[in-house]
Amino acid sequence: MKPHVVILGAGFGGLELASSLSEVHGDALAVTLIDRADHFIFGYSKLDVMFGKKTSDAVKLSYATLVKPGVRLVRETVTAIDPVARRVTTNAGVHDADYLVIALGADYDVSQTPGITLGKNELYSLAGAEHLRHVIPTFERGHAVIGVCHAPFKCPPAPSECALMLHDHLDKRGVRGACTITLVMPLPKPVPPSPETSDALLAAFAERGITFVPGKKVVGVEGERVKLDDGSELPCQLFLGVPRNRAPDVVVAAGLTKDGWVTIDQRTLETPHPRVWAIGDLANTGAPKAGVFAEAAAKTVAANITSLVRGEAPTAKYPGAGSCYIEVGGDKIARVVVDFFSGPKPTGTFHAPSLELRADKEQFGSTRRARWFGLH
Secondary structure, eight states: OOOEEEEEOOSHHHHHHHHHHHHHHGGGSEEEEEESSSEEOOTTHHHHHHTTSSOHHHHOEEGGGOOOTTEEEEEOOEEEEETTTTEEEETTEEEEOSEEEEOOOOEEEOTTSTTOOTTTSBSSSHHHHHHHHHHGGGOOSEEEEEEEOSSSOSSTTHHHHHHHHHHHHHHHTTOGGGEEEEEEESSSSSSTTOHHHHHHHHHHHHHHTEEEEESOOEEEEETTEEEETTSOEEEOSEEEEEOEEEOOHHHHHTTOEETTEEOOOTTTOBOSSTTEEEOSTTBOOSSOOSHHHHHHHHHHHHHHHHHHHTTOOOOOOOOOEEEEEEEEETTEEEEEEEESSSSSSOEEEEEEEESHHHHHHHHHHHHHHHHHHOOO
16 A cells, blocks of 8 residues: 555645655655645735736636646545544545645634625635726725734735735826825734845835834724724725634644644644644744745655655754745835744845846746646
8 A cells, every 4th residue: 555645735835745745756655635626826816816917717727737646636625634543524535644734724714803805805815806806996086905904914025015016006097196005014014024125115115105004903894994903993995905814614623723823843844643744824833824935844744754654764844934026016026035943033135126036936936837737
């Protein structure tokens, strides 16, 4: 019998893990990759959809094109996880694993934020981006608020990108002078690990007349008012929300979470249960919740599963480092490289906005489309 690896979730982490294992083991390892969706999209593509740069269909990558030795992708919904037995129940059956990796990402919880509706006034789901794609062009006058409801949240630079892209959009339409843009965020700065990046974004906000409200959360939207956690309110005719993020219900029900996120060893990604790992946005990794960090975590887990399959001691450690591209408007892109584990405190290196970095971002996407889906 071949060793069986079951991977829950075919996002950045799941796709890279399956690819890495297939690359090393081929058909010698049985890998089952489970996801309820029929496609993958890069998270940053949602902003492209929202501002009319790309269509929803154009950013979807079908799982049907994923063909790798030893990997079987099944479209099923996970309904229960037994981390002790390493057994996964889905709407279609049961999967028993020798090695289990949970990479189901973070879900969005709007239940505690009245007035936030998934697929309507939030920009973190594809449905929300698609809806706002038709709403934003009708906004010609008044107050726009980009509001974060809770931290941590996926892709920390995304709200800042949204504010800058909204400025460009309104400016091109000739209505920017009749509109205000306010960004509300629970963090003290746009990108706390990198003061240089934060300073650059704050300078860009100031240059464009965007108001940044740090250290506050959106707790509700009522009519044309946005309510903040300090009791204050903001006028608002266009709300673009970042919902509260949390681990999926099925993961919480499995007893794997503490304070909303899966408890793991931050360097090996292993849960308290042997041969059960959690990677990506649902795990308390100590690093940002972003695709590139899930990808790095997947490489670490792949290396350690390979060691265990070969009867060797697992020694790979999660680096907690990665880079994010930041849309700053004017077709320019900045880049920040952050490192959370190498030194006594997190560090960040800022690469100033340029047109050249747009080519880098496009290459980032194309290399992963080729690696994961065989698309060139």
